[in-house]
Amino acid sequence: MISAKTMAEPLFNRLALLGIGLIGSSIARVARERGDLARTIVANARTQATLDRVMELGIADECEIDPARAVQGADCVIFCAPVGAYAALAEAIGPHLAPGAIVSDVGSTKQSVIRDIGPHLPEGVHFVPAHPMAGTEFSGPDAGFAGLFKGRWCLLTPVPGTDQDAISRMRTFWERCGAMVSVMDAAHHDRVVAIVSHLPHLIAFTICGTADDLADETRQEVLQFAASGFRDFTRIAASDPTMWRDVFLNNREALLEMLARFTEDAQAMARAVRWGDAAYIEDKVLRGRKIRQALIDINQA
Amino acid sequence: MISAKTMAEPLFNRLALLGIGLIGSSIARVARERGDLARTIVANARTQATLDRVMELGIADECEIDPARAVQGADCVIFCAPVGAYAALAEAIGPHLAPGAIVSDVGSTKQSVIRDIGPHLPEGVHFVPAHPMAGTEFSGPDAGFAGLFKGRWCLLTPVPGTDQDAISRMRTFWERCGAMVSVMDAAHHDRVVAIVSHLPHLIAFTICGTADDLADETRQEVLQFAASGFRDFTRIAASDPTMWRDVFLNNREALLEMLARFTEDAQAMARAVRWGDAAYIEDKVLRGRKIRQALIDINQA
Ligand SMILES: NC(=O)c1ccc[n+]([C@@H]2O[C@H](COP(=O)([O-])OP(=O)(O)OC[C@H]3O[C@@H](n4cnc5c(N)ncnc54)[C@H](OP(=O)(O)O)[C@@H]3O)[C@@H](O)[C@H]2O)c1
Ligand SMILES: NC(=O)c1ccc[n+]([C@@H]2O[C@H](COP(=O)([O-])OP(=O)(O)OC[C@H]3O[C@@H](n4cnc5c(N)ncnc54)[C@H](OP(=O)(O)O)[C@@H]3O)[C@@H](O)[C@H]2O)c1
Structure with missing residues (x-):
């Protein structure tokens, strides 16, 4: 140029x-x-x-x-x-x-x-x-x-x-x-990236391990039949170990806070699934949709 | 044709x-x-x-x-x-x-x-x-x-x-x-899809809610600065509420089992982050990479 x-x-x-x-x-x-x-x-x-x-x-x-x-x-x-x-x-x-x-x-x-x-x-x-x-x-x-x-x-x-x-x-x-x-502000930055980037990566790394720990016959099929959800997670999980180790260790507080919040929310979802609380589940899925729509609206999707 | x-x-x-x-x-x-x-x-x-x-x-x-x-x-x-x-x-x-x-x-x-x-x-x-x-x-x-x-x-x-x-x-x-x-076998199918599809969707819906619950100023920036991790999750989360409500409620046992396994693994990761266990974290990231590579190798990526 x-x-x-x-x-x-x-x-x-x-x-x-x-x-x-x-x-x-x-x-x-x-x-x-x-x-x-x-x-x-x-x-x-x-x-x-x-x-x-x-x-x-x-x-x-x-x-x-x-x-x-x-x-x-x-x-x-x-x-x-x-x-x-x-x-x-x-x-x-x-x-x-x-x-x-x-x-x-x-x-x-x-x-x-x-x-x-x-x-x-x-x-x-x-x-x-x-x-x-x-x-x-x-x-x-x-x-x-x-x-x-x-x-x-x-x-x-x-x-x-x-x-x-x-x-x-x-x-x-x-x-x-x-x-x-x-x-x-740096502290504010660290909280925002903890939820938009670091926690999603931690989750993606974790679920790959969870799948890899399954009994042999299931593990084979996890790979064979990897559906869109899991496949997308593995793409996120394919990142550099040194970089991510350093990121997690250097944004410890914010990451642990976001993980704790997420875990509470996942437990609430588990409870809704266990007890058949259809309205709760639908509400959460709808929220996901709304956030996706908001991202599309501001051109970040 | x-x-x-x-x-x-x-x-x-x-x-x-x-x-x-x-x-x-x-x-x-x-x-x-x-x-x-x-x-x-x-x-x-x-x-x-x-x-x-x-x-x-x-x-x-x-x-x-x-x-x-x-x-x-x-x-x-x-x-x-x-x-x-x-x-x-x-x-x-x-x-x-x-x-x-x-x-x-x-x-x-x-x-x-x-x-x-x-x-x-x-x-x-x-x-x-x-x-x-x-x-x-x-x-x-x-x-x-x-x-x-x-x-x-x-x-x-x-x-x-x-x-x-x-x-x-x-x-x-x-x-x-x-x-x-x-x-x-149907029971085997339900376990496989619980980990490759249903749990990833449950996680994606959940993290959207977790982000949406953050204090107002952070929430705005979650949308504004949505990095690849979160953005990918919202795409998964943009699905139909009725379909997913029905899926969760009709694969309850397998989904709850996979969620419980995942939660244990996430807690172990949290512990490693809290105590600075660098080797543990690196090992988990490497596993994610390997699984990604295996998917690429069998053409499912
Ligand atoms: N990757 C992403 O998605 C992303 C996005 C935004 C920000 N970042 C940040 O950008 C930075 C770099 O990431 P990257 O993805 O570009 O990493 P990368 O591709 O792995 O490259 C890292 C570079 O740093 C060098 N390096 C590694 N350890 C070093 C050390 N102890 N002393 C001096 N140099 C060293 C490496 O040298 P050798 O090749 O000789 O080992 C290499 O040139 C990280 O801080 C990361 O948090 C990454
Ligand atoms: N979407 C996926 O990614 C995916 C992948 C694999 C398998 N599946 C499975 O495929 C099936 C359909 O999913 P989809 O994505 O095609 O759903 P969809 O686009 O929402 O379409 C659902 C269809 O079912 C009809 N329907 C809804 N409730 C009904 C009821 N109570 N009685 C009779 N018909 C009813 C709807 O009719 P109206 O339009 O009149 O409401 C609509 O024609 C689900 O069982 C799902 O688990 C979905």
């Missing part, structure tokens, strides 16, 4: 991506394609194999296995690794950040990220936590694509007092990635 | 469909299209409005609001109404069934169907319960389409001693509809 390249100045001079899997490589791809996000893209990963692959794919200008070196001279650093790796990464890069740099991330949890990254950032560095609500069940640098964020939300959760200019640059960054941006 | 029409004799002379919504109208459509399922298609529904619509759509040869008249002279009768309506329908049609007729159904539960229909059938009428494992979240005669059963399983659950010729005709019927057919 030459037009974009000539239209606007790059937002950043040097963009360092710490982790370059599904999300990081999608950012790198859209940055490459548009040209107005950063002049130079530096990729960092845990393994050299990933960086070699990134060079083959040609989606970054430089690769650097040492995170401290990767962030040197960068005016924007985005954490794109599993959230459980953030604390150690932040500690490693803290002393090497350029003055005035913006540090951001893409983690699925936000209070933990503020807790883990915040303390390691020197004075004069601006921290704008972010969560692009876009993804697939695939991972690694091959899984990314430039259109991943298009039309999806990206939530920014800066702590009070954060530099307004840094926030508005990250807003522009994500808008140029094709996302719609909303700013909210 | 003229070729099909000239290729094989119609399997039945007069096919009566008791209920003509998503499933019934899909059968009618494929029967129309192929010509080798039945010479005459008779549609019955609860309301005249539905039958008027069926005539407009031109998917049946005759419409008859009285089920007793609808089955007269039919050599095949298929129940396509919600399973909760089967007992009364069976009682109404029993005395009017033609000798030697085959009675079948498409209900999502099978032990209850045998319990509700069986006793009303006269000597010499053959009963072959069936469950086509295909559907969408839509209902009514407009929702059907001829390709619905293509490549999907149809499970037959005849009781021991059922006429083999009747079973093999129903097998041919569903194969001509495009389905793959498997014969199994």
Whole structure:
């Protein structure tokens, strides 16, 4: 897209991506394609194999296995690794950040990220936590694509007092990635994603295990006759174990609260089934329908 | 498809469909299209409005609001109404069934169907319960389409001693509809569908309610930021309240057993999250992945 390249100045001079899997490589791809996000893209990963692959794919200008070196001279650093790796990464890069740099991330949890990254950032560095609500069940640098964020939300959760200019640059960054941006409190973010994303994933992982534990002959047929309900759950459940382990452990309180609420509601449904309370069951199904309709109405379905 | 029409004799002379919504109208459509399922298609529904619509759509040869008249002279009768309506329908049609007729159904539960229909059938009428494992979240005669059963399983659950010729005709019927057919015991069927279909639906309905009960400001954002997990659940949850009420109430034992197993597993997961048992969580996510892979391998994903 030459037009974009000539239209606007790059937002950043040097963009360092710490982790370059599904999300990081999608950012790198859209940055490459548009040209107005950063002049130079530096990729960092845990393994050299990933960086070699990134060079083959040609989606970054430089690769650097040492995170401290990767962030040197960068005016924007985005954490794109599993959230459980953030604390150690932040500690490693803290002393090497350029003055005035913006540090951001893409983690699925936000209070933990503020807790883990915040303390390691020197004075004069601006921290704008972010969560692009876009993804697939695939991972690694091959899984990314430039259109991943298009039309999806990206939530920014800066702590009070954060530099307004840094926030508005990250807003522009994500808008140029094709996302719609909303700013909210980190604790509120964590509750919302606990119900819309983390709990559904926990349920999907769990039901796969429940099915897998059934007696042998039934298990075979669970696979053979997988109907739409179960099949859809397995798609959700096909995600990366490290990422999800980290998400669950780092959004513990909100996730456990939502699971407890859900479990109560499931028990009430079980009771209605046991006692033949037809009206209760119909009412719950109708509610599901209404919520689906509301999603369709606001174009999120 | 003229070729099909000239290729094989119609399997039945007069096919009566008791209920003509998503499933019934899909059968009618494929029967129309192929010509080798039945010479005459008779549609019955609860309301005249539905039958008027069926005539407009031109998917049946005759419409008859009285089920007793609808089955007269039919050599095949298929129940396509919600399973909760089967007992009364069976009682109404029993005395009017033609000798030697085959009675079948498409209900999502099978032990209850045998319990509700069986006793009303006269000597010499053959009963072959069936469950086509295909559907969408839509209902009514407009929702059907001829390709619905293509490549999907149809499970037959005849009781021991059922006429083999009747079973093999129903097998041919569903194969001509495009389905793959498997014969199994009704109790086994009910357990398998409890985990692959009924429990996932119960969970999806429940989580929509859980989300809807959240405090106002969070609820708004649940809709606004619906991530893939929740969005997928709402699609499953958009189904017909009457059908699902009937399914839950008529597969009570198996559904409650699967829900109890699932709840135990979810509690174990909650415990792992609370105590930071990373290995346990990773293991469960990996299991989800493996099951997904197994589904992909056998082409059910
Ligand atoms: N996937 C989604 O649906 C989704 C959606 C929104 C947000 N997120 C968030 O985005 C982040 C990345 O997810 P992803 O799906 O892009 O993951 P991914 O495809 O698995 O990629 C993870 C990247 O992080 C690197 N990494 C892993 N552990 C590391 C460590 N200890 N130190 C440094 N780098 C490390 C990996 O390097 P190697 O390849 O060398 O191991 C890899 O490049 C996570 O925080 C996740 O919560 C994900
Ligand atoms: N939907 C699925 O995904 C799916 C998949 C596999 C099997 N099934 C099974 O297929 C059957 C039909 O489901 P569907 O989705 O086709 O339902 P649907 O679209 O809601 O259609 C139901 C039909 O049954 C008629 N009906 C309703 N109550 C009746 C009663 N008391 N007496 C006589 N007729 C009645 C309706 O007539 P009116 O229009 O006049 O009310 C309508 O024609 C159910 O037993 C269900 O368990 C469904």
